[in-house]
Amino acid sequence: MSQDDRITGRFDVPPEHSDRRLDQAVAALMPEHSRSRLQGWIKSGELTVNGERRKPRDRVIMGDTIEVSAEPEARVSWEPEAIDLDVIYEDEHLIVINKPAGLVVHPAAGHRDGTLVNALLHHAPDVENLPRAGVVHRLDKETSGIMVVARSLVAHTALVDQLQNRTMGREYDAIINGTLTGGGMVDEPIGRHPTQRKRMAVVPDGKPALTHYRIAERFPAHTHVTCRLESGRTHQIRVHMAHIRHPLLGDPVYGGRLKLPPGTTPELTEALRQFRRQALHARRLTLHHPTLGEDMTWEAPWPDDMVRLVETLRLAATEQASGA
Known part of the structure; x- marks a missing residue:
């Protein structure tokens, strides 16, 4: 990397930031x-005070000279691919996408290509210069729905802050096994499963996780719930619903074996057997636009497989009621 590629800057500490911690001062000066x-x-010593290395907690005073000469975060090395994207909204700072089920978000072992990131690099090559190609939150491979991707460094920082501060609104639709009597919340920490490292679980030493849920529609042996997240842990909704013994329909990891409820119609039996992914869709996203200064909301319609599933559940419920 040449010197011209580095992030550089030099400024003096103004009076209003005198006697602040270094990390707090530079956060205000370099938002x-x-x-x-x-x-x-x-x-790393890429940011210095008066030419010297300091610790984040060290104090700075008025007139101190802060200099930065840092390498950007490692640029992605993945290849762009001409993969169709369902773009709901786009400007110079944001790309809002309706992700289909089956699409992996980030390249990893076993999925080096054919991912959302590969598609983004083709659609908007400028994301190559952003951390993780602008991806600030993920959806599981088999979860469909709405995602936002940063297209500028300003947007990336703002979106990460909103996620950390829990001011980004994310609402999901899920079809769960069993029937609920009412809405509620699950406030349980999530971390790696103690023995099955590819799974997550509610564990005492996990990270805080809070999921609100409410009933949208009841069926004889299933419930359509809407979920709102106040945190963004891996597999959060899937783990929390399984924790309260109402795992997502079709969930291959947390749902266990398919159990057909009594009186299931042949059509519903076939629909349940054929639905082989977790019935989860990220429907609604609300955030504060990083440069326009206004709140914006988008919704992603249900994919066809969830539409067909719910239609079959409704029809089976009607037939069961009429035959009672």
């Missing part, structure tokens, strides 16, 4: 960068 990125530069 386009995330706090974690700035702290990394301080610790």
